[in-house]
Amino acid sequence: MAKKVVEVSSLVKQYGDLRAVDGISFELYEGEVFAFLGPNGAGKTTTVEILECIRPLTSGSAKVFGYDVTKREDAKEIKKRIGVLPQDFSALDKLSVKENIDLIGGMYEKKLDTMEVIKLLDVEDKANERFENLSGGLKQRVGVAAALVNDPQLVFLDEPTTGLDPKARREVWSVMENLKKLGKTVFLTSHYMEEAQVLADRIAIINKGKIAVIGSSQDLISEYGGLKVLVVRKGGKEMAKTLQDRFGGTTLNHNGDVFVKADDVNEMWRVLSTLTEMNLTKEIEIQTPTIEDVFLKVVGGRITEEGELT
């Protein structure tokens, strides 16, 4: 059993009448990538900032490496051991990449060699470039480098790809995959389904301050993702009627594509056999449920690109 790095129990954060975090409990284990997935205002950043010891909690308990986040002396120990990429990371504009990482590194008693971290993040050629001249993706990479400069055991990445274009997002993902290879424990928050599914070992779907479900993406999809769907492109009305009569659960979209839901593998084979009998010449594909389907199922909505719940 891996060692517990974070232990949160019945955590509550209240702002006046608003309960931003509503009695959540979860753990993080050494070496895993754990993702908080939820829309804006779900309580992701609030929870992370409580764990980073920069926001007080209202009730419940939160421990990082066994240290209590509410105790001043414990907070000092926690801060030494964590690395953080905050939401909307920024640095001193007129300082170079190296100088900015040196600045953050200088705050710790022990730190890695700055150039070593810069190489790790593959930004060597930009080491002497001023922060203000970097692209959004490069700035995030500098942020991750700054988060690693104290060689932390736990890294918080708060919405690391928000606002980035798809190419820059992929670049940051590759950086995060490297963190896992380095054996870091990563706490990721995101409103991008794909990001959480691709990167995280375990996902907690959070909405309105509560954790709806928690588990590995495979487990969540198996439990909440629903049925696999076989799609016959341009199958047409007649095929839809035949499949509906035999298997039920068949729908037709305005392009003439036919969708058949299959309860299990055996049913999928039966549908395929039927299509063979019908001398099918159309293109077919099998759609497997994703974490988005899980989210739709447990939260009852989707998240837009901007992170809003619809």
Added chain:
Amino acid sequence: MRRTLIIFKAVTKNWLRSRSGLFFSIMFPVLLLLVFGAVFGGGGTSTYSLFIQNLDVDGTPTPLSEGFIEALNSTETFAIRTIPGDVTDLRSYARDVLGPLGGNIRVLAISEGFQNDMLNGTLKVRVGISYSTLQTVYEYFEPFLNETERMAMQQGIDQMGQYNASLPDRKASLTLILDASDQSSGIVRSIVMSVANAFNYELMGARNIVNFEEEPFTERQLRTIDFYLPGVISAFIMTNGIIGVTTNTTEFKRRGIIKRLSITPLGKLEWILGNVLSQTLLNLMLTAIIIVVGWLAFNAQAIPDIFSIVFIFIGSVLFSGIGMVLSGLIKDVEAASAIGNAIAFPMMFLSGAYWPVEFMPDYMQTIAKALPLTYFSEGLRSAMIYKYTEGIIINMAIVSVLAAVFIIIGSLVTRWKEK
């Protein structure tokens, strides 16, 4: 301390590489010093244009009217130009002819008969003085005189009285026409009156009874620029703190830089101290540049000493503290900049940094007494120029107390944790 120095180094580097930061912190004060120095303290003598119409002409101007103009000229205050004698309406001439030439209108008319009236007036005054002196002598010695002596003296005095009464009672006339909006009109009026009075005394043969001597307050010969120089330094140390620190810190806060640093082991006081040290260095650089420019451009006399350096440090703490208080209370960068400006600019002009507080109306002097810059600029002036120990100590004590108060409030309102 190590973290404080790292913050100091980073914040200073970030500032030194910012063109707008350098302009407003260093270049703008230098430009202002150059302008102030050139206008008020460049060492040259100001001259005022003065148009003179001399109507006391008898073929050529009379010696006394000519002498009066020469006396005005010898003050080296006026650039004198002549108005023809045939101009009858001086006001219309000033408006229609001199007005379009530009500049302020100052016209002096020397009336016809100026010399005669002056001589007659002198004679009448001198005879009058002799007459009253004889009367006084007569009254004093009367008891010691016999009847014959008494009658002879009385007769002489009466004859002198009659002669004095027969002299015409006219005064030489000068008319000075000035523009009410002309700020130098008071100076011009005073100088013309001084010259006229000198003529009065000279013609009457009066000697100076009151002897007047002027000595400099310090051993060095100080000029107006020496007053401005510490004023400009103190005013910009104030703006660098109140506007610079407020705007920068609010910007760092908005961009999450302070939050990022707060997640590290860096403490709030280490952050504040790093910023104060950076401000101190900036202000010492500003002081050095201003003094060098003052020396080179205006031969200014300011000499910084250890007191000046200590004062600059305490001033940096004070105004950085005020900046920290404002940035702790204000979230929005634009609002922080606006409020910083709204506090700094009135303080700059009401505190006596640029001109003596005594020049201001009473109610403004009361306001000045409530402004920290008043004590800072006074103290810095005492340290750099007057070498006035009491002034240094009193002002340093006041500035130190204020610095402690604001830095404590600043550290209390600087948020190192989210809510």
